[in-house]
Amino acid sequence: MQGKLDPVTETQQEIKRVVQFLYKCKKCNPCLVGDPDVGKTVIVEGLAAKIVGQAVPPKLLGNKIYALDMGRLIAGAANRGEFKERLIKVIDEVKISQGAIIIFIDELHTLVGAGGGGSALDVANILKPTLARGELKCIGATTMQEYKSYIEKDGALKRWFQSVDVLEPSIAKATEILKGLRHKYESFHGVRYEDKALVATVMLSNKIIRDRFL
Incomplete structure (x- = not known):
């Protein structure tokens, strides 16, 4: 796991x-709420890195995070009954x-029928x-x-599910994030990035790219 997460x-x-x-006895399920591409998945990856590095409270030591891929769970299921059986098997493994297992569900709203399909309703009810x-x-x-x-x-x-707001990073915060990723991309491309180049990248992205978040 070392080195595989940003x-x-x-x-x-x-x-x-x-x-x-996650440390609470009840209502222990956080829901990351924010615009697309603001870094919700990065937060989950960050938590996974902290668990691996043993930088979490004792109750979470040794925990594993698994992403529940609803598309793969539904794919190939002949009917709703077969889909339900697959989901119950996943739940049984968690039990x-x-x-020791934490399930990550991206696009959580699909569990309650967004986009149609009876299987989505079944997930929430199960x-x-x-x-x-x-x-x-x-x-x-x-x-x-x-x-x-x-x-x-x-x-x-x-x-x-308890909401955790995830906001678009400020220019200063986005710059620090980029600095944290610098070594990874320097190693991959075989180049060096000066601080001023990273600052310019963030500033120009904020000015020119209007259809995505920093």
């Missing part, structure tokens, strides 16, 4: 909040781990009892619009 530089506060929720009993530790991620449209309107999911 360095965690400017997401410490968000990771700290995620850890605080057997006795809290997960709810497990969440209620505290048998599943889960990190979700979604946008603010989708959180309000789907999660907030589902009383049970709103109770069990």
